[in-house]
Amino acid sequence: MTAVHPSEQSADVSETLAKGRILPVVVLDDARAAAPLAAALTAGGLRSVEVTFRTDAAADAIRAMSEDPQLFVGAGTVLTPGQVDEAVAAGARFIVCPGFSPRVVAHCQQVGVPVFPGAATATEIQMAIDAGLDTVKFFPAEQLGGVAMIKALAAPFRSVRFIPTGGVNTGNLRDYLALPAVLAVGGTWMVAPSLLAEGRWDEVTTLTAAAVNAARES
């Protein structure tokens, strides 16, 4: 197994995220919802999705959504190297973590899958830089101080890009996306658990399209 070069952290996925600028964070209890969800998201204009390992359905959902050639499917809430392997075997093309785990990051680099670890402090951002990464998930964004906190952190870390997640919604996403340091924003607002459980796919598409339009205006 060859180690991935740090600059390959995210070439393809960063490009996709930089275009759509919205990363839906999905919690699926039933993998049978994955295919209609993929269709609803792409109908709303999105090309990337993070499926969280918060549920046992995650790997099957990643497998099902990866069949949609229009969609760039990643795995979220990845806490262990074993979950990295499970996600990659299911077709995940990138890994997202809520925090910075040196062993998860090292494993992702070893198997050659882009990883976006969470970072909530200057120290964690330096850990990401030390690991050769240039993009972190800023989680939980609103609770940590939102736009003002990212501005403050971006000042010394000029080459770092952020994916703020946690408390982001259609009302505040423009404020985040207006920051040059923000690559994209993540969140659950267009894929709320009740919408998924009740199969309200038209509403998912409407909320997704609204988010995509808001991102375009920012």
Ligand SMILES: O=C(O)C(=O)C[C@H](O)[C@H](O)COP(=O)(O)O
């Ligand atoms: O599951 C993970 O790995 C996380 O890091 C948490 C999610 O990204 C946030 O919970 C999304 O936040 P909301 O959009 O406010 O619902």
